Amino acid sequence: MLWPAAVALVLLALWQGLVVGLEIPPFLVPSPVRVAQVMVADAGLLFGSLYVTMKITLLAFITATVLGVLIAFAFVQSRVVETALFPYAVLLQVTPIVAIAPLIIIWVKNPTASLVVCATLVALFPIIANTTLGLRSVNAGLLSYFKLNRASRWQTLTRLRIPSALPYFFGGLRISSGLALIGAVVAEFVAGTGGTGTGLAYQILQAGYQLNIPRMFAALVLITLTGVLLFALMAVLSKWALGGWHESETPHD
Amino acid sequence: MSAVPAVEVLAAEKTYPNGTQALLPVKLSANQGEFITLLGPSGCGKSTLLKMVAGLLEPSDGRLLLWRKPVQELATSGHRLSFVFQEATLMPWAQVMANVRLPLDLAGVPRPEAEARVRKVLKLVGLQKFENALPRELSGGMQMRVSIARGLVTEPKLLLMDEPFGALDEITRNRLDSDLLNLWTQQQLTVMFVTHSIFEAVYLSQRVVVMAARPGRIVEEFSIDEPYPRSADFRVSTRFSEYAKRLQDSLLRASGELQDEELQ
Numbered sequence: 001m002l003w004p005a006a007v008a009l010v011l012l013a014l015w016q017g018l019v020v021g022l023e024i025p026p027f028l029v030p031s032p033v034r035v036a037q038v039m040v041a042d043a044g045l046l047f048g049s050l051y052v053t054m055k056i057t058l059l060a061f062i063t064a065t066v067l068g069v070l071i072a073f074a075f076v077q078s079r080v081v082e083t084a085l086f087p088y089a090v091l092l093q094v095t096p097i098v099a100i101a102p103l104i105i106i107w108v109k110n111p112t113a114s115l116v117v118c119a120t121l122v123a124l125f126p127i128i129a130n131t132t133l134g135l136r137s138v139n140a141g142l143l144s145y146f147k148l149n150r151a152s153r154w155q156t157l158t159r160l161r162i163p164s165a166l167p168y169f170f171g172g173l174r175i176s177s178g179l180a181l182i183g184a185v186v187a188e189f190v191a192g193t194g195g196t197g198t199g200l201a202y203q204i205l206q207a208g209y210q211l212n213i214p215r216m217f218a219a220l221v222l223i224t225l226t227g228v229l230l231f232a233l234m235a236v237l238s239k240w241a242l243g244g245w246h247e248s249e250t251p252h253d
Numbered sequence: 254m255s256a257v258p259a260v261e262v263l264a265a266e267k268t269y270p271n272g273t274q275a276l277l278p279v280k281l282s283a284n285q286g287e288f289i290t291l292l293g294p295s296g297c298g299k300s301t302l303l304k305m306v307a308g309l310l311e312p313s314d315g316r317l318l319l320w321r322k323p324v325q326e327l328a329t330s331g332h333r334l335s336f337v338f339q340e341a342t343l344m345p346w347a348q349v350m351a352n353v354r355l356p357l358d359l360a361g362v363p364r365p366e367a368e369a370r371v372r373k374v375l376k377l378v379g380l381q382k383f384e385n386a387l388p389r390e391l392s393g394g395m396q397m398r399v400s401i402a403r404g405l406v407t408e409p410k411l412l413l414m415d416e417p418f419g420a421l422d423e424i425t426r427n428r429l430d431s432d433l434l435n436l437w438t439q440q441q442l443t444v445m446f447v448t449h450s451i452f453e454a455v456y457l458s459q460r461v462v463v464m465a466a467r468p469g470r471i472v473e474e475f476s477i478d479e480p481y482p483r484s485a486d487f488r489v490s491t492r493f494s495e496y497a498k499r500l501q502d503s504l505l506r507a508s509g510e511l512q513d514e515e516l517q
């Protein structure tokens with residue numbers, strides 16, 4: 001915790017120094033001090049917007065996790081199902097949300113729901129891909145052992161596949177949490193006034209039109225901090241679940 | 254020793270779809286209470302044979318019987334077998350207790366009874382203090398002993414071991430070899446042991462089945478007429494060397510074309 005904070009302080013000092021030293025006007029690059037001032041002054045507005053964006057992000061993240069895990073289970077049951085449907089899952093990954101968001105916003109009437117759908121689509125693929133990989137990455141020896149003991153499919157799933165899959169699953173969560181946020185923000189951008197009109201991305205848009213660059217920066221900083229927080233949360237969750245046994249979480253010299 | 258042989262292999266063979274002949278038709282039997290070793294180089298089919306006995310692999314032809322019943326019907330014979338792999342294959346996320354308890358959990362044995370049996374068997378392998386340890390906290394030898402404990406907790410009559418000590422250092426291996434012999438006599442098991450170490454084969458077995466590769470087949474059988482318990486001194490005795498020589502010669506003869514080059 002100490003080292004990243006130290007780097008942050010250094011960068012902030014550099015930023016402040018450059019802005020003041022080169023006399024850059026606030027409507028181009030506001031100094032950190034100016035951004036902080038705006039955050040305090042517009043706190044009600046910004047944090048209200050943060051709440052809206054967070055709500056959409058979390059709804060999308062949870063939906064993507066539940067849906068992704070169910071799909072992964074379905075894929076693992078049958079190679080045929082997996083081969084047939086996996087390309088469509090990949091389609092999710094490669095289709096730019098910016099391109100299909102307008103369509104979704106038109107189709108889904110409820111503004112919040114449409115944004116959640118967009119963000120879910122963005123966050124879904126890593127969960128499917130990682131969980132499927134995890135469920136399939138079972139130690140072959142253990143699989144033989146379970147077969148030798150005539151374990152049922154259910155027993156193999158709960159006692160072997162799921163614990164084996166957890167490290168991969170958490171890896172997917174780490175990626176998807178950030179993507180859910182990105183999806184929410186991008187969808188809001190695309191929606192503009194057609195969305196809820198109250199999220200952080202909307203604040204960035206509005207601040208842009210009004211050339212209120214300090215507020216734009218403030219909103220950006222909040223989005224970034226949220227992303228970092230989500231990632232850190234996933235890391236903590238991962239350590240709690242895997243602490244003690246997986247190489248990724250155990251201390252090495 | 255009962256009259257019904259524990260294991261009978263009747264002309265069982267294994268050919269893979271791509272044409273690889275892993276094992277030519279093999280005839281072998283093991284009596285109840287015997288300790289026999291399958292000895293041979295890589296590719297001789299010894300692991301394939303053991304897996305067919307365990308029911309992990311289907312033979313392409315021929316039959317395998319356990320206590321006069323087909324391998325698939327083992328459950329109805331009232332006997333149990335256990336298979337010990339070369340890797341400990343423990344669940345890394347579970348403690349030793351849960352790992353050793355696994356086969357009992359899978360069979361639906363109630364928890365208190367299962368835990369009592371686990372503790373008993375951990376004592377047999379000398380790991381009673383480690384029931385709450387995670388596999389990664391144990392040395393290779395200890396992990397292997399946990400794996401053996403897991404094999405013994407179901408009170409099997411037949412123990413199949415596929416090069417179980419191959420990944421360990423020689424000192425640990427020697428110690429585990431004598432521990433295994435003690436367990437064998439105590440529990441009155443039938444043991445089929447696979448190894449590529451001539452010395453291990455001589456030290457452990459009553460009977461050694463020598464196998465050769467390309468194609469996998471049985472070449473000869475030898476009896477090791479040394480009484481049990483076998484001490485560490487046996488390893489360095491002349492009798493031991495004589496047995497070892499006979500096995501070595503058999504292996505060299507079987508690998509045929511290598512023999513002339515080796516003796517240059």
